[in-house]
Amino acid sequence: MNDRIARAALTRLFDPQDTTGRALVGALGAYAALRVATGAQPPHTFRHIGEEELNEGLRRWAQRIPDVEAERDLATIERLGGGFLIPGDEHWPVGLDDLPGAPYGLWYVGNIAQGIPAVQRAAALTGSRDSTSYGAAVAADMAEGLARRGICVISGLGYGIDTHAHRGALAGGTGNGPATIAVAAGGLDRVYPSGNADLAAAIKASGLIVSEQPIGTAPTRARFLNRNRIIAALAGVTCVVEARWRSGALNAAHHAETIARLVAAVPGSVHSANSAGCHRLLKEGTAALVSDAAELAELLVS
Structure with a gap:
């Protein structure tokens, strides 16, 4: 219980990219x-x-200590189901x-009874x-075809491709x-974007x-980017369906590649700016070309 409470507290105290906090947990454990x-x-x-690095961390964390109430957060998430x-x-x-920077824990709402599938049975779109x-x-x-094959679709609840995938x-x-x-990129007490509340x-x-x-916790640009590494890690393959040249979706593909997960991309029109990022991945050899659920599912078993 001490470890659970400590890890819940650390999700509020440390940012995911806080290397000093992560090193501290690695040296001492969460509690x-x-x-x-x-x-x-x-x-x-x-x-x-280093001493200077630790002192800077202590100054940074001191500002957040008044907001750390892990038992309250645990009780609240339970009330939310x-x-x-x-x-x-x-x-x-x-x-x-x-x-390399795994979450200290994972807050969830929904039906946990069925668990979270192994990466070999999950694909990120x-x-x-x-x-x-x-x-x-x-x-x-593609998402419907994957689900019919018993493959869980991982995505980010955003508008556009995420919405259609879910x-x-x-x-x-x-x-x-x-x-x-x-x-999600923020706390689970509210849906972001609010237009996807029914979804x-x-x-x-x-x-x-x-x-x-x-x-x-409010979603921010940094939290969206950090969220992408979790999407990639939950799936055996990350497929970019449509993305501009510098789309944030490419960030998810990068995280997948970093942890030796498969990356796939769907080709589009050469005249479409929305497919430029997909073509970039294909040209660089980062991604396998896929056009339907069967081809994507085949990557998971290859």
């Missing part, structure tokens, strides 16, 4: 790291943390352990928020495991919405 970070235990010399997973739990997705009709149709058809997966769900899981409710009914961010 002792929390005590040092909050001043309950005096700091000492660490092999991989969810919980908080930590490494070692029955339903902890072990694919997250492949990340991502892409532009301003998707074209072509991208929307491909994402929906809806397609729900349409193809067989009831044998979650058809789709959404990874979020449908996902929670049969699947899950997860986040490394605690209740009440």
